[in-house]
Amino acid sequence: xxxxxxxxxxxxxxxxxxxxxxxxxxxxxxxxxxxxxxxxxxxxxxxxxxxxxxxxxxxxxxxxxxxxxxxxxxxxxxxxxxxxxxxxxxxxxxxxxxxxxxxxxxxxxxxxxxxxxxxxxxxxxxxxxxxxxxxxxxxxxxxxxxxxxxxxxxxxxxxxxxxxxxxxxxxxxxxxxxxxxxxxxx
Numbered sequence: 616x617x618x619x620x621x622x623x624x625x626x627x628x629x630x631x632x633x634x635x636x637x638x639x640x641x642x643x644x645x646x647x648x649x650x651x652x653x654x655x656x657x658x659x660x661x662x663x664x665x666x667x668x669x670x671x672x673x674x675x676x677x678x679x680x681x682x683x684x685x686x687x688x689x690x691x692x693x694x695x696x697x698x699x700x701x702x703x704x705x706x707x708x709x710x711x712x713x714x715x716x717x718x719x720x721x722x723x724x725x726x727x728x729x730x731x732x733x734x735x736x737x738x739x740x741x742x743x744x745x746x747x748x749x750x751x752x753x754x755x756x757x758x759x760x761x762x763x764x765x766x767x768x769x770x771x772x773x774x775x776x777x778x779x780x781x782x783x784x785x786x787x788x789x790x791x792x793x794x795x796x797x798x799x800x801x
Contacts, residue, residue, distance in 0.1 A: 618740050618762060620692040622660055623709035625649045650758065652746040653705030657697035664690040668718065684717035684734075684771055703749070709742040719771045732771035736780075738764050752794035759787040 631644040668685040696707035714737045722729040744758040763783040770777030794800045 618711065618713070618738070619648070619650065619742050619760065620690075620694065620709050620711040620740070622662070622692060622694045623650050623707070623742055625651045650742065650744055651694070651696060651707050652744060652756065653696035653698060653707045655698050655701050655705075657695070659693065659695035661693040663692075664688070668716075684719045687716045687718075689714045699745075703747065705746045707742075707744045707746075709740075711740040711742075713738050713740070717771055727773075729773055732774075733769045734771045735766070735768045736764065737766040738762070754790075754792045756790045757787070758790075759785065761785050 626649045628647040628649075629644060630647065666686075666688040668687045671685075691712045692710060694707070694709045696705065698705055714735070717734045719729070719732050721731045740760065740762045742758070742760045744756060747755045749755070761784070764781045767779050767781070791801060
């Protein structure tokens with residue numbers, strides 16, 4: 616999956632039944648997210664979402680073998696879109712920095728003692744899109760995204776099982792949409 620800040624979404628469609636041929640032989644559900652394009656006016660936003668574990672109600676006791684970690688999430692994002700050439704060429708950029716911290720307490724599962732732990736991860740996602748409309752009813756879009764892990768420290772569970780997860784994923788996509796005539800479109 617690719618994480619793109621929800622401020623970069625133009626629309627979302629969830630299809631859970633009756634897939635059209637464009638989704639192939641999909642099983643279960645398909646989530647189709649359409650990303651924003653720039654427009655003839657400059658628009659943007661910056662923001663932060665902070666979901667700190669201390670802002671939540673205290674957890675109730677559970678009948679599980681081990682407890683779930685308490686999670687804090689910090690997300691900082693910014694989006695900007697606008698014209699390069701009015702009514703013809705537009706851009707849209709999105710930047711998303713996400714930091715997650717999971718904390719666990721000392722636990723005992725049968726004879727196994729699991730020490731308290733803290734896992735911190737930081738990731739970054741950048742998304743860009745250029746949309747070109749050379750003439751009415753014909754649109755060409757080029758988009759790209761880079762999703763990368765920036766930092767990971769610590770861990771939860773038994774220290775011997777700690778593993779670092781690093782990645783640097785890039786995706787590029789070229790789309791063309793056009794109305795060729797009264798009975799044809801691509």
